[in-house]
Amino acid sequence: MRRSGFLTYGSATRIFVLAAIVALPFADLTVSALHPGAEFRRLLAGVLSPAFSAIEIWSVVWTVAFAVLGVAAGGTAGLILALFFDRSRLVRLAAAFLRSVHELFWALLLLQITGLSPVTGILAIALPYSGIFAKVFAELFEEADKSAETVLPHRTSALSRFAFARFPVVAQQLKTYTLYRLECGLRSTLVLGFVGLPTIGFHLESYFKEGHYAEAAALLATFYVLIGTRRLWARPWTVPVLALASLLVLPEASGNGSTWSNLARFFGHDIIPAPLRSGSLWQSESWRALGAWAWRITAHQIAPGTVQTLILAQIALVAAGALALLLYPMVSRRFLGQIGHYLGRAMLVVTRSTPEYMLAYLLLQLMGPSMLPAIIALSLHNGAIIGYLLGRQADQLPLRVDAPAGANLYFYQTTPSLYGQFLAYLLYRWELILRESAIFGILGVKTLGYYVDAAISELRLDTAALLIVGVAILSMSVDTLSRNLRRRLRIEALPVRLSADHRVSSPRATEAYEPAHARQPIV
Amino acid sequence: MAAAIRLDRVSAGYDGTPVLHDITLSIEPGERVGIIGRSGAGKSTLLTTIYRRYPECTALIPQASALVGNLSVFHNVFMGCLDRHSTLYNLRTLVWPPAGEIAAVARVLEAVGLEEKLFAKAGELSGGQQQRTSVARAMLNARPIVLGDEPVSALDRVQAGDVLRVLSERHETKIFAMHDIRLALEHTDRIILLEGGRILLDEPSTHLSYERLLPHFEGEPQ
Numbered sequence: 001m002r003r004s005g006f007l008t009y010g011s012a013t014r015i016f017v018l019a020a021i022v023a024l025p026f027a028d029l030t031v032s033a034l035h036p037g038a039e040f041r042r043l044l045a046g047v048l049s050p051a052f053s054a055i056e057i058w059s060v061v062w063t064v065a066f067a068v069l070g071v072a073a074g075g076t077a078g079l080i081l082a083l084f085f086d087r088s089r090l091v092r093l094a095a096a097f098l099r100s101v102h103e104l105f106w107a108l109l110l111l112q113i114t115g116l117s118p119v120t121g122i123l124a125i126a127l128p129y130s131g132i133f134a135k136v137f138a139e140l141f142e143e144a145d146k147s148a149e150t151v152l153p154h155r156t157s158a159l160s161r162f163a164f165a166r167f168p169v170v171a172q173q174l175k176t177y178t179l180y181r182l183e184c185g186l187r188s189t190l191v192l193g194f195v196g197l198p199t200i201g202f203h204l205e206s207y208f209k210e211g212h213y214a215e216a217a218a219l220l221a222t223f224y225v226l227i228g229t230r231r232l233w234a235r236p237w238t239v240p241v242l243a244l245a246s247l248l249v250l251p252e253a254s255g256n257g258s259t260w261s262n263l264a265r266f267f268g269h270d271i272i273p274a275p276l277r278s279g280s281l282w283q284s285e286s287w288r289a290l291g292a293w294a295w296r297i298t299a300h301q302i303a304p305g306t307v308q309t310l311i312l313a314q315i316a317l318v319a320a321g322a323l324a325l326l327l328y329p330m331v332s333r334r335f336l337g338q339i340g341h342y343l344g345r346a347m348l349v350v351t352r353s354t355p356e357y358m359l360a361y362l363l364l365q366l367m368g369p370s371m372l373p374a375i376i377a378l379s380l381h382n383g384a385i386i387g388y389l390l391g392r393q394a395d396q397l398p399l400r401v402d403a404p405a406g407a408n409l410y411f412y413q414t415t416p417s418l419y420g421q422f423l424a425y426l427l428y429r430w431e432l433i434l435r436e437s438a439i440f441g442i443l444g445v446k447t448l449g450y451y452v453d454a455a456i457s458e459l460r461l462d463t464a465a466l467l468i469v470g471v472a473i474l475s476m477s478v479d480t481l482s483r484n485l486r487r488r489l490r491i492e493a494l495p496v497r498l499s500a501d502h503r504v505s506s507p508r509a510t511e512a513y514e515p516a517h518a519r520q521p522i523v
Numbered sequence: 524m525a526a527a528i529r530l531d532r533v534s535a536g537y538d539g540t541p542v543l544h545d546i547t548l549s550i551e552p553g554e555r556v557g558i559i560g561r562s563g564a565g566k567s568t569l570l571t572t573i574y575r576r577y578p579e580c581t582a583l584i585p586q587a588s589a590l591v592g593n594l595s596v597f598h599n600v601f602m603g604c605l606d607r608h609s610t611l612y613n614l615r616t617l618v619w620p621p622a623g624e625i626a627a628v629a630r631v632l633e634a635v636g637l638e639e640k641l642f643a644k645a646g647e648l649s650g651g652q653q654q655r656t657s658v659a660r661a662m663l664n665a666r667p668i669v670l671g672d673e674p675v676s677a678l679d680r681v682q683a684g685d686v687l688r689v690l691s692e693r694h695e696t697k698i699f700a701m702h703d704i705r706l707a708l709e710h711t712d713r714i715i716l717l718e719g720g721r722i723l724l725d726e727p728s729t730h731l732s733y734e735r736l737l738p739h740f741e742g743e744p745q
Contacts, residue, residue: 159614160605
């Protein structure tokens, strides 16, 4: 049944592992810090005695405000895009482009137009999130029960059709997903602080850099509490209140000129390729110069950046997979009983709340610059998430009464049963890992983000724009490849979104998720 | 008088699998027609085919009640007349229903004995209550022809009879797909028996009997 062409679970695994092994010699894995051990002990000491008095409370408030408004704007735009998703190729393409560019890249570009202002923070979240929302909402509409719609009177208007027979059917799922996205929005907003916006990340960066670990630990603990209590404060009826309050507390822009003149300069001058700015568009000379310009960037920046990005993503992907297979029995009741269950909850909260970018930054401070911190951050984050999801699924597997225990259960029952699901999660996360790998260039690893960051700091925005388009094309290609592989492995219908596995509190929500479970094949 | 429904050598199917073959059929206004046959004979396909060909004058009661579980019974029934109002009015009714509409919906709900569930969530109703909500939606739609696909399958005999009677009063022409032979004989004037996607028999109900039809349902519970 699993066989489809030459690709099997086994051969797919071998190809991915082999690619990672081939990539390994090309990756810089050195630890260059002189005393990483001593620095790590100082970090531990700081974590054990967090300095809560030092917390910059406004950075926490602004993190929430940017996230709420960014997710609200992205969700609204995404909902509108979702309505035209299956009808318009242009909308699908726009959504794919929006989500393939990381929020940090959007922030770096927006800083040139709207400066260090709330608009930059909100748009940097809203733009990529609208692309994500459009895709997920469109999928939810597509999978929804359409029977009520078919019975509507013949001449019912499109809007009435939507409001009565389409929207209410999926309202519950849209709500759950949007509130889950708010959690991602909080993480993304924290990270925006690392490029200068006044969120939690702004202070974390300086604390980490100066070794003020007690202050960093306190700030981070506050953030964990914020995420951990999200279900208490982010509810459908609190959203309007949150949005209004967020608007009122926004910080003032520390601007550099008017937005409109910046916007005109950005599109009229900055991102126009340099050879076209001076020369006339009618001269073949300028076009030849443009070709040379594009070729130079492709050969010297896009090509090496892409290779490094792929190397990092490949190693991190395989390491995350290995970690997930290692971790899932530890969070499963089948292996560790109730302890496993609590371990799993704790692991999920910590990994979900810790942004990979921040983790990579911290590890970089501890270990010195190389690809190693990036690999560790990516594989820890993704491995823990997939491990948690697999552990939950292992608990739900129907086992026969005389099923083996321990290692035999692991190798003969649960792992083979979960392997398709494992590959589905991993292939889905491939694109996320790749996007993040490109971004880690800002930290000094020579992936595509490194060249983007360098171009922006030299104010060569035309180069930066071309590089970002390169990143977008790369991540869209990996997304397509991942979907094709999942189709060929016949695991395309398995659930992959983290939000779809949420512990559901009300029976209504359980009902809403039943289709996803029902789609799991009997292995 | 022009026929309400006329099919001339119509074939239909799903995903390339033919279900109906060469159906020729004419139904006059005012008729009460029962379409019977074992499951898979093509009853639902025949009703859907008629519904698609006569979208302006038919109201469909689908086999699965096809309600929006998150909305109230009122809103589900009101969906039957969305085409009669402006979009703005419909949206307003979604949020804040006008008293006139509530009264109109309450009237049809009363006819099917469900008036006390007016603002209950449709998803929380029992199967029989959902089916009656679906019937009420078709009644509010008030098209001259009603197409009922097993419209009373989840109700007991007495309720089933009542619901079929109110449907008959409300709509001029009635076409019901049914699997209960006795109910069909009792509540329709003309019986069309489908088998393997073809019309095997088309006669007035008075010419037929339970005993004569029963052999065509061999292996199915009655």
